[in-house]
Amino acid sequence: MSLSLSILASGSGGNCGILRNGAGGSALLIDCGIGPRTTAQRMQPLGVGLDDVAAICLTHLDYDHFNMTWLSEILRRKIYLHCHEDHVDALLARANNRDLAPRVRPFNGQAFLAVPGVRARSFALPHDELGSFGFVFDARGGRIGYASDLGRCSGELVRHFRGLNVLAIESNYDPRMQINSSRPWSLKRRIMGGSGHLSNQQALDAVRQILDRCQKDGEELPRHIVLLHRSRQCNCPRLLRKLFSSDRRIAPRLILAEQDRATSWLWARPQRGAGAQLELQWG
Numbered sequence: 001m002s003l004s005l006s007i008l009a010s011g012s013g014g015n016c017g018i019l020r021n022g023a024g025g026s027a028l029l030i031d032c033g034i035g036p037r038t039t040a041q042r043m044q045p046l047g048v049g050l051d052d053v054a055a056i057c058l059t060h061l062d063y064d065h066f067n068m069t070w071l072s073e074i075l076r077r078k079i080y081l082h083c084h085e086d087h088v089d090a091l092l093a094r095a096n097n098r099d100l101a102p103r104v105r106p107f108n109g110q111a112f113l114a115v116p117g118v119r120a121r122s123f124a125l126p127h128d129e130l131g132s133f134g135f136v137f138d139a140r141g142g143r144i145g146y147a148s149d150l151g152r153c154s155g156e157l158v159r160h161f162r163g164l165n166v167l168a169i170e171s172n173y174d175p176r177m178q179i180n181s182s183r184p185w186s187l188k189r190r191i192m193g194g195s196g197h198l199s200n201q202q203a204l205d206a207v208r209q210i211l212d213r214c215q216k217d218g219e220e221l222p223r224h225i226v227l228l229h230r231s232r233q234c235n236c237p238r239l240l241r242k243l244f245s246s247d248r249r250i251a252p253r254l255i256l257a258e259q260d261r262a263t264s265w266l267w268a269r270p271q272r273g274a275g276a277q278l279e280l281q282w283g
């Protein structure tokens, strides 16, 4: 049994990740910033349907992370919605539907069961007024860290992200492209002011600190390092690859999540039998 993650969509047009522990396990969505139909289309090649989604874990309530078109699916399919206790009132007010309350599972700093077999723990991230939440998902099949929409990297993030098999972290913008963009100055200030988003260099520094810590503790490095929430207007994949490839530990593990298509499954641990299958193909 192995824990695996795919990023179905990432960026200001909508964010959604999917996590599963083993092929037959229930699926967990991390945010649902794209509608159910698009989500279903992107999950299909991964072998997952909407029926398999048992719960959704919300980082925060911005529109690119919680798309209201999910409301009817959540109610109809009896999907659980994990939401930080400080965000529940705002969530219920926005949904304005009394049937939603029984579907909401508030979390706080304590560990909680995200879907059967997968334990989650949240930690607060600086982002706008209400903040956002990062997660560590733990199962027998591995450990995945997920942090998006954070204004700056804290020691707490590095502490939580130990022993990861898959690391997913925001790398939102290149500062020069941000400053030179046609965006209003108030927006630029919000993004770059420490409570908005991580720049590429800040994300690289965070990843390096996490890897340094791994090596210091004698742990294996994460198998995959996934960059999330890349700005279309103020970032460039070539720049990002060049910057992150300056660290030889990162280059072979690097994956850039896309806004308009899903990544393949990123396995926290090698699939049992994968080696045997390869041998058969190559033999």
Ligand SMILES: [Zn+2]
Binding pocket: 011, 012, 015, 062, 064, 065, 149, 229
């Ligand atoms: Zn966002």
